[in-house]
Amino acid sequence: MTTETVEYIRYRIPQDRSAEFLAAYTRAARFLAASPHCVSYELDRCEEDFEHFILRILWTSTEDHLEGFRKSDLFPGFLAEIRPYVGDIDEMRHYKPTTVRGRGSSEPTLYEWAGGAEAFARLTSVFYDKVVKDDLLGPLFAELPAEHAEHVAVWLGEVFGGPPAYTERLGGHSHMVAMHVGKGIDERQRRRWVNLIQDAADEAGLPTDAEFRSAFCAYVEWGTRLAVYFSGPDATRPAEQPVPRWNWGAAPPYRP
Incomplete structure (x- = not known):
């Protein structure tokens, strides 16, 4: 069973600081990308209110984030880039995925x-x-x-x-x-x-x-x-798992 966890960090950044904020996270992202504990990351900006940003980081586990990344040699460099914006955080929490998930119908299976x-x-x-x-x-x-x-x-x-x-x-x-x-x-x-x-x-x-x-x-x-x-003779039966679901991967369906 997966132990992955999603960290959400919600920021409120005044518009006159948004450009420097984005530049800082562009630099900080290289430390996330280099971490073996980070699966993916994404920074989104609110369309209705440009002051609101959400950083979504998928970690291999909460423990790997707190005990792995934060205690690694990568963390000081990451923190140095984003430190000026720590006071602008509205929320910073870990979330576990639930079974409520799926895909819409914008592209065919x-x-x-x-x-x-x-x-x-x-x-x-x-x-x-x-x-x-x-x-x-x-x-x-x-x-x-x-x-x-x-x-x-x-x-x-x-x-x-x-x-x-x-x-x-x-x-x-x-x-x-x-x-x-x-x-x-x-x-x-x-x-x-x-x-x-x-x-x-x-x-x-x-x-x-x-x-x-x-x-x-x-x-x-x-x-x-x-x-x-x-x-083979050395196989270990896995724990009960759902049938794997395959999708388009890197290339969506081609429509001329």
Whole structure:
């Protein structure tokens, strides 16, 4: 379970000092960027009242912030830059994320962009037809249940932003992990799996734009490497976790 914490610092800076305030935080940001305890940071300015600023810092944990960053060699430099504005702080507190989170509909999910459930059903149908005939992967799937391709389609659909059907019907992440235990998957088999599912994506008519395929391939790499680990003799079963949710990453969907 994640221990990340969000620190919010709310400032009220008179407009005649705002330029120097922004310049000071531009300099101070390099100390945050250099800290292994800082995940991300963002300084926002209020549109309705230009005197109000909010600094949002995501730390690896509250303890890492207070005992790690603040006691590190980076903190004195950071504090020197922002010290003139400490008296302008209205609030400085740590917050834990809750389960109330999500994304709006301003851009489609990967699931929607791909074509929804039908697209992933086509993908896994084509893919497993290739798998059972493959010299490297065929032996791994010699006793492939008839419903396996359907289950993987539902898994991929949930991963790429579709409905939580895998979690509700099949048990979520722990069930998927259990499917790989003891399989002894090696790197040659993993790489073949990656290649075949990309070929299947072409044949099944999944989008070919660079943004979608880069996100699709990123998940395939991540997922197959986890499968190799969990299939090995030294694997440790993870604590119960939600199904991972993949998104566009650095590149949003391209719209001409």
